[in-house]
Amino acid sequence: MNCWGCGGNFGSEGITDPAFYPDVFAFAFQWKDSQGNFWKFGGDASNKMWKYDVNLNEWSWMNGDSSLYYQTAAYGTLGLFSSTNNPGNRTSGASWIDSAGFLWLYGGDYFTNTNERSDMWKYDPSINQWAWIQGSQSYSLPVYGTQGVPAASNTPGSRTEMSGFWTDSIGNMWLFGGFSYSGWLSDVWKFDPGSNQWTWMGGSNLVNQAPDYGTFGISAPTNTPGGRSDAVHWTDSHGKFWIYGGYQNPTFNSPKVYDDLWMYDPLSNEWTWEGGVDTVNCRGNRGALCESSTQFLPCARLGMLFSSELDTGKRIWLYGGWNDSAQSSEDLWVYNTLTKKWAWVSCDSSVDQNPHFGLLGIASTISKPGSRSFGALWIDDANDVLIASGITPLSGDEGYPDIWIYKFDSLCIFTGTPTFITSFLSVSTEICEKFCTNFVDQSTNNPTAWQWIFPGGTPSSSTDQNPINICYNEPGVYDVTLITTNANGNDTLTLHNYITVYPTPAIPTITQNGYTLTSSPADFYQWQLNTVDIPGATNQSYTVTQTGFYTVVVSDSNGCNNSATQYVEITGIHEMSDGEISVYPNPSNGNFTVEFVNTNTLGEVSIDVTNAIGQKVFSEDLSGELNSEKKEIHLNHVAAGIYFVEIKSGNDFIRKKIFIVN
Numbered sequence: 001m002n003c004w005g006c007g008g009n010f011g012s013e014g015i016t017d018p019a020f021y022p023d024v025f026a027f028a029f030q031w032k033d034s035q036g037n038f039w040k041f042g043g044d045a046s047n048k049m050w051k052y053d054v055n056l057n058e059w060s061w062m063n064g065d066s067s068l069y070y071q072t073a074a075y076g077t078l079g080l081f082s083s084t085n086n087p088g089n090r091t092s093g094a095s096w097i098d099s100a101g102f103l104w105l106y107g108g109d110y111f112t113n114t115n116e117r118s119d120m121w122k123y124d125p126s127i128n129q130w131a132w133i134q135g136s137q138s139y140s141l142p143v144y145g146t147q148g149v150p151a152a153s154n155t156p157g158s159r160t161e162m163s164g165f166w167t168d169s170i171g172n173m174w175l176f177g178g179f180s181y182s183g184w185l186s187d188v189w190k191f192d193p194g195s196n197q198w199t200w201m202g203g204s205n206l207v208n209q210a211p212d213y214g215t216f217g218i219s220a221p222t223n224t225p226g227g228r229s230d231a232v233h234w235t236d237s238h239g240k241f242w243i244y245g246g247y248q249n250p251t252f253n254s255p256k257v258y259d260d261l262w263m264y265d266p267l268s269n270e271w272t273w274e275g276g277v278d279t280v281n282c283r284g285n286r287g288a289l290c291e292s293s294t295q296f297l298p299c300a301r302l303g304m305l306f307s308s309e310l311d312t313g314k315r316i317w318l319y320g321g322w323n324d325s326a327q328s329s330e331d332l333w334v335y336n337t338l339t340k341k342w343a344w345v346s347c348d349s350s351v352d353q354n355p356h357f358g359l360l361g362i363a364s365t366i367s368k369p370g371s372r373s374f375g376a377l378w379i380d381d382a383n384d385v386l387i388a389s390g391i392t393p394l395s396g397d398e399g400y401p402d403i404w405i406y407k408f409d410s411l412c413i414f415t416g417t418p419t420f421i422t423s424f425l426s427v428s429t430e431i432c433e434k435f436c437t438n439f440v441d442q443s444t445n446n447p448t449a450w451q452w453i454f455p456g457g458t459p460s461s462s463t464d465q466n467p468i469n470i471c472y473n474e475p476g477v478y479d480v481t482l483i484t485t486n487a488n489g490n491d492t493l494t495l496h497n498y499i500t501v502y503p504t505p506a507i508p509t510i511t512q513n514g515y516t517l518t519s520s521p522a523d524f525y526q527w528q529l530n531t532v533d534i535p536g537a538t539n540q541s542y543t544v545t546q547t548g549f550y551t552v553v554v555s556d557s558n559g560c561n562n563s564a565t566q567y568v569e570i571t572g573i574h575e576m577s578d579g580e581i582s583v584y585p586n587p588s589n590g591n592f593t594v595e596f597v598n599t600n601t602l603g604e605v606s607i608d609v610t611n612a613i614g615q616k617v618f619s620e621d622l623s624g625e626l627n628s629e630k631k632e633i634h635l636n637h638v639a640a641g642i643y644f645v646e647i648k649s650g651n652d653f654i655r656k657k658i659f660i661v662n
Helices: none
Strands: 029-032 038-041 049-053 058-063 094-097 103-106 119-124 129-135 164-167 173-180 183-192 197-202 232-235 241-244 256-265 270-280 315-319 332-336 341-346 376-379 385-388 403-406 424-426 430-432 435-437 439-441 449-453 470-472 476-486 489-502 510-513 516-519 524-529 541-543 548-555 561-568 581-584 591-596 605-611 616-621 630-634 641-649 652-660
Touching: 029 094, 029 376, 038 103, 038 376, 038 385, 094 164, 094 173, 103 173, 164 232, 164 241, 173 241, 232 315, 241 315, 315 376, 315 385, 424 476, 424 489, 430 435, 439 476, 510 561, 516 548, 516 561, 581 652, 605 630
Parallel strands: 430 489
Antiparallel strands: 029 038, 038 049, 049 058, 094 103, 103 119, 119 129, 164 173, 173 183, 183 197, 232 241, 241 256, 256 270, 315 332, 332 341, 376 385, 385 403, 424 439, 435 470, 449 476, 476 489, 510 516, 516 541, 524 548, 548 561, 581 591, 591 630, 605 616, 605 641, 641 652
């Protein structure tokens, strides 16, 4: 609708219609679901949830009171969804969507003297109900606890206008900074939706901190964007968190509006100053329309409409926003995360401009949304830019309940195919100490040069496209970095903790008792005779049967192994001949006879039967019992297969192979 400040047309809950539209929703909570639909909650005095169907171009009122404003929260029972639950009217908090499609929000402004909230809510789109998940029902200060340690008592406290909120690869929800009743914040927090606990990950626990830029392009534990609110934020294709702009105004009469670009690595918990300037209230720099450069930059601003996700060209889009004089912009900018270049792509540099609507649904070179801030912007599946509502230059926190779409100009050189994306893999990401692995480049768009960095590896770097035999001599966890280059620039990918090197088990010791060898304890064993595996000899002890070099190979649960060897000489043992002992029938059904040709020459006699993997299935000591030339053995209960009959009499020994069939 092109009516300024008008209320919504709700219709019936859950029903779409071209005539339905929400009230103005500056400062609203926003989400984009997996179907590309846009969801918004709250904004100004509203407690309503709306969904915009991008395919139908229609709004649906999904939840909340259509007739009442300035409603307090209805918390219900902690953790339980209910049709009567509602976060109440609020604005400017953090929002996330999880992998299951649930919509989350934290904090935001209320309408009491201490406005900010500190509660976490979850919305189920399948039933259109809210659940209060965690946090206080009233204003609260942060409880930091121990940095890096989650706790049920930890909380970021009441805050609004956060400068960054992201979701990591395993579903944790992160937020940075914002504004509280006591000042501007610069802390980083992580929320685990599995445990419903917060962790203070970094940043100061004091308010109104100044930025510490450090060295451009270099991360450091002391680097920080400082306390700020209302920045642009997104997650890149490598899982790093980014912010641009925002502001701080501790005295409330001298605003500091930033024009800088920062990257936060959630694995190292360090910030890097990646672009822009380290001064405030900058007026930016632009070239010709669609011209891109690392030297270009939008003017310092806050409250921009922006996409919190990359488009298919790995780009971020932003529109409008306020400068330090509270003037509202109407220009559209795009930042290419691969080339790290900005380009101005639409509208002009004028401020405080009203919209020019033109004809509904008809593109025109003179149609434009006009100056606005604190509205919504997202990218649809066709890579088009959509913006909605926001504060316009007319007085008050009001605007239009409108939606605009920007389609790429095919002549705009900036919107072409992305330059390239760095990617790689390792043949083995888990290896044992003093072993090696190979790496394979999987980068797109034909890089012409490669720079690999292998901390802890030998060699520690390579310029090969696919390096081989990178060896790791010390146990630990190691990063790998690949920088690829082509005519359009370079791109860097660092995979943290990518290679795991396990320690080698200690060299085993072998003790000998008679002709039984026993290894020191390990997870797994394999005995060898003259470097050849002995079938079934996988126990800690092994009884030798012939002279030779016996080796025990021990291994651990990671597959790493070590070995020791001992020479054993059999002395004073006579190997009985086949003529002295016979076993029949062979094959048998498990019932067979062992016949001794001359029992008078036998002393103490023992008979053991083992299967093919060395497990005993029969053992009997016949000392003093052998009063005939035959011994019948019944093994019809065992499985069919190959078995070994071992007969010992004093220093005499013989082993025979038998077959049992069913």
